[in-house]
Amino acid sequence: MTIRVVVADDQELVRSGFAMILGAQPDIEVLAEAGDGAQAVEAVRALRPDVALLDVRMPVLDGIEACRAVTGPDGCRAIMLTTFDSDEYVYEALHAGASGFLLKDVRRDDLVHAVRVVAAGDSLVAPSVARRLIAEYTSRPPVDRQVRRAELLDALTARERETLLHLARGLSNAEIAAALVVSEHTVKTHVGNVLSKLGLRDRVQAVICAYETGLVSPFPD
Structure with missing residues (x-):
């Protein structure tokens, strides 16, 4: 193709x-x-x-x-x-x-x-770009979207939250599968659920959401 x-x-x-x-x-x-x-x-x-x-x-x-x-x-x-x-x-x-x-x-x-x-x-969403880029620009997200998505995080299962966390860190499906000790097929299912439940278009928006809601800090300790 x-x-x-x-x-x-x-x-x-x-x-x-x-x-x-x-x-x-x-x-x-x-x-x-x-x-x-x-x-x-x-x-x-x-x-x-x-x-x-x-x-x-x-x-x-x-x-x-x-x-x-x-x-x-x-x-x-x-x-x-x-x-x-x-x-x-x-x-x-x-x-x-x-x-x-x-x-x-x-x-x-x-x-x-x-x-x-x-x-x-x-x-x-390569880590080299995502960390520097998202950290700078998520310091001023629209408040209404920030609050709404923070509430939606409650709809995620523990595994889906873990998946979102790994997405925000720039991991590929294979790397997430290794971290969670599951198959790539299972990871794809988790990613699909995260996007669907949070009303997100793709992995880029998932990274934004993770920073907006405070799941990931732009300035880790």
Whole structure:
């Protein structure tokens, strides 16, 4: 199965470089490149790719609004491109529906891996990104959502809470299975239950929820 991708970044060298790397893969097809958020939304709606790579900061329409416009039940999955240190809106992008984040200096193999992971329906929450990113931006979550999800945690079983905790720490299903001494199939069931009970879209939102509700502290002892 070929993974169909749209790449959007206002920096031509970054955009064309990512497109070249992805287009060289036998299982990935780059359908279009876009130089701003409006072009990205137009390309996604016209071509219906599986994954859109969106720069957080773009002219005309920023990456957050573009992400919000193209994701959803009938939309594609989005990976945000960021320089991290200078971006102030990553938290908002997560809530807009992003399935993962990549730094613009990402290695070639990691870029390809990320697209494949997200296209398969999973999310990219690598510990190296998740801890620094979520810790900074969950310091000011909307109060109503924070309270509501904290109450919903009561609906989780002990094992589901453990699973959410491991998700927040960036563990893969295989790593969670090893930690809980269960099968990967059982972990997938737990993850599905967590997402369903908490009304979450994917693993990225599960990480946000874990920090928002205080299940995981941004500043561990």
